[in-house]
Amino acid sequence: MRRPSLIASDVDGTLLDPMARLTDRTAGVISRVAATGVPFVLVTGRPPRWITPVVQSAGLDGYAVCSNGAVLYDIGTSRVVDSHGLDPMLLHDVTHALERALPGMRVAAERASPARDVPVFVTELGYRNPWGDEDGAAAVPRAEVLGHPATKLLVRHDRMSSEEMAAAAIEVLDHAVDVTFSTNHGLIEFSAQGVTKAFGLARVCELFDVPAQDVIAFGDMANDVEMLRWAGHGVAMANAHPRALDAADEVAAPNSEDGVAQVLERWF
Structure with a gap:
């Protein structure tokens, strides 16, 4: 691949080390990327409220794709630019269907731009x-x-494992919503149908007028699969979930060894 025109990276398990820290080596390459004007976009399952520590340590500006593609967030203005959500009726229908497949489950919800006095996480x-x-x-x-x-x-x-939960959920929901996971420790995540990290990243690339083939994307979990396939060059970390490894064009060193930095140092 020639030097990318836009870099997209997952956060946990990818950009950050196993202690959830940004290393000096990775911070250094992000700084060199910024100096060239190439956009460096975080694409994460994290909601906007969990983005601030990462962008501050990385010195990033511009956009972040949050909540697995459901939220486009302007870092500089701390503002949600766009969001795609699940309405209450669909939330109730999905939860009712899941109860049959996952008895004993518990639920939580992330909200992007709630009305006054409505919390963002419950x-x-x-x-x-x-x-x-x-x-x-x-x-x-x-x-x-x-x-x-x-x-x-x-x-x-x-x-249950997240893998087991996702398989059961997909069977009963018949693709009414998008199902994924970012950990295998008994947690699955649902977005509106068609809303994935690839969906959110494509929106950012439209804003920068960058075609998919000029994008390099990094990830490590099942929620990164669509993004790794969509980008011109998808890179999975060596510590990645098998689904991410299968979707990638390249396997980099693990996040414990600055895998993202090692790849980007080819150009920056």
């Missing part, structure tokens, strides 16, 4: 993130979780 009573941090969200009844439009529905089950 969890059902008993919901627990795999990493044990509920981010200060108040536990509310399920009806309240599902009662407002959401950019992402999260479903948790502490006795």
Whole structure:
């Protein structure tokens, strides 16, 4: 591949090291990329509220694609530019169908631009993130979780893997929504039909007038698969999920060894 015209990178498990830190080597190559004017775009499952520490340590400006492609976020103005969500009726229908396939599940919802006094993140009573941090969200009844439009529905089950959950969900939902996961520890994520990281990245590339073939994208999990396939050159980390490895054009060193930086140092 010739020098890319736009760089897209997942965050956790890809750009950050296993301790969720941006190393000096990776920060250095991001700085050199910025000096050339080539856009460096974060494309992540994280919501906008979890982006700030990463963009500050990386010195990034411009756009980030958040919530698995559902939210286009302007870093400089801290503003949601565009979002694609799930309406309450669909949230209820999806959750009702999932209860048959995943008994004992708990749900949470991310919201991009809520109405006044509507929190951006809510969890059902008993919901627990795999990493044990509920981010200060108040536990509310399920009806309240599902009662407002959401950019992402999260479903948790502490006795199943994410792979098992996703397979069961796809079977009962028949592609009514997009199903993916960014960890294999019993958490799956739902977006509106057709909304993936590739969808969000394509929107950014339209703004910069950059064709897909001139994009290099980095990722490590199942929620990166569509983006790795869409980009002109998709790079999976050596620590990646098998689905990401299969989708990639290249396998780089793991995130513990600055795999993103090693690839980008070919041009920057």
